[in-house]
Amino acid sequence: MSRRVARWLPSVAVATTLLAGASRAQHPPPLDGNPPLGSLWHFLSDSSRARWVRPTASLVLPGTGQLLGGSERGALYLVAEALLLTRFFSLQHDGTRDAGEYRNLAFSVARGAFSPEVRDTAFEYFEAMAKYIESGPFDMDPGPDLVPPWDERTFNGRIWLLARQTFFADPDSIPAPNSWEYLQALDFYRRRAVGPNFRWSWRGAALEQDLYRQTIRSSDQAFRRARDQLGLLLANHLLSAIDALISTRLRGGAGPAGPSAGVRLGRARLHADPYLLVTLQATF
Template sequence: MLSHGSVLLFCLVIGALPVLAQAPQGWVDNPTAVPILRTIRAIPVSSDQEAESQDVARESLMSLALPGWGQHEQGKNRKWFFAVLEVAAWAFFWEREAAGARLRDRYRDFAWAEARFHPVARADADFDYYETLTKWTRSGAFDANPARSGVQPETDGTSFNGSIWELAVNMFLASGGSGEGDPDHVRVLEFYKERAYGPGFLWDWSGLPDGQQRLAGLISESDDRFRQATTMIGVVIANHVISAVDAFLVARGASSLGLLEFEPRRGPRGIGWSAQFTLLLGS
């Protein structure tokens, strides 16, 4: 998921370009000469300045939409840097997404083949379900006595469903037991039915001691691939923003934008990437 900071930066650049386009020529090379925005709005604008401002905004927005486009209009060779980075980032994003999806299929297949019961047709569940499989050896039964009418909850607290029943009893029947049909008992049973896993999602790792560890490893690998894909979305956004700022500064007379450096880094969940951008302003 993208951070709020990335989205805010993207919106600020879009909103700022039309305003900054009205700034006087040379402010980029002399930052100390930049007045407050209300002073900029008071500067008379000639027809030539207005046309130049329109070109500045147009080229900036072109690069914001497609990195390198504005630089192409300006005849700058660094258009290739932005274009190649855009293609590479999207290629890496789709490769990581596909790898994450393949690993997700693998851990779902593994759980179905090694731990889940097969009384009904296979139905895959959400991510939380597979996380639960890595933490609980057994699900326990959903209905402990199918011969009786209604649902007879699992009472073994060492199983997942049994722990749900114990939690419900402690929450709603803390003052003492109550018989079937009692409003409190009905509430406990409804709580259990909503949260316990039903017949199509029961499991037991007892026959495969290392099964949970193997499942957890596959889930972690899948998560890492999806996380790397999300990181690439951040790189794409940064590329659009930096390309737009570069086109804007070049149109305003800047000789150079700055330095953009990427380097790999090892974090607590594996290899990632960090980026550092140094903006060069002034003479």
């Protein structure tokens, strides 16, 4: 069984369960033909409260407002919710797994020779590790004065170049060490350069750095797609609530006859990833 098929099996199982439950929920067991007085179902199915109960119920859990009104399309909202939630948690899992892999490469390969202690830091630091072969030394002078590196192939050398371009009239001409320009450039460098405790180097480990780049890119894409799923989840809640509101007002809180608003689900493919299309339709 392929990983893609296995990834969607939980969604199918959840969707099947929701469909079965939704079918039963539309016709709850009555007591003498009516819901038990004082029960939650009696409260929710009261037509006098339908104008606000059903949209609110759909906003909390998509599809419930439609099911309370006797509309089978509520099951579609529930299935969409299950699929989107499953996709969200799957992407979060993939992003977290890949994040652990690229951090392990960073700590064991690139930083292993300089700092055996594992010290986590901002994501921008790990992004810089993917772009530069090494951080370079923080200070070229063993004495008390700070002397930044000039090798622009390294991260720190690039930061020092940016500091010179920002504060010096000529980046290749160094002003007096006690001048305002030089002191400002040093401060700029000191606040942005990688210190000795976070120094790294991929020299002699080109394959590992290439794997690192692929893994950090994969992790970042998974987290961004997970955020996209949150947007789709929010849209599903809002669409279901609006659908329930329109349907309830058009029908005056009555049953499923008359004008209706509905939802249509579909699948589309953008690049290599499938996306769920949710289209709201109103019939007057």
